[in-house]
Amino acid sequence: MYRKMIVYDRKSRDFAMYLNGELVGYSATYLQAESTLNQLVYELLAKPSFQKAA
Numbered sequence: 001m002y003r004k005m006i007v008y009d010r011k012s013r014d015f016a017m018y019l020n021g022e023l024v025g026y027s028a029t030y031l032q033a034e035s036t037l038n039q040l041v042y043e044l045l046a047k048p049s050f051q052k053a054a
Helices: 030-046
Strands: 004-009 014-019 022-027
Touching: 004 030, 014 030, 022 030
Parallel strands: none
Antiparallel strands: 004 014, 014 022
16 A cells, blocks of 8 residues: 655745655646646556566
């Protein structure tokens, strides 16, 4: 499961977007940040993962 967090940054006056504790970018509005994070998680979940045979 992915942990999403949106935090208002007073210096930049933007919303910082974090995914699993890592900063992934900034957004002008909370709604836009939420939408961007949701899209990112969707893309990560939809991406097929390949495992090497041992």
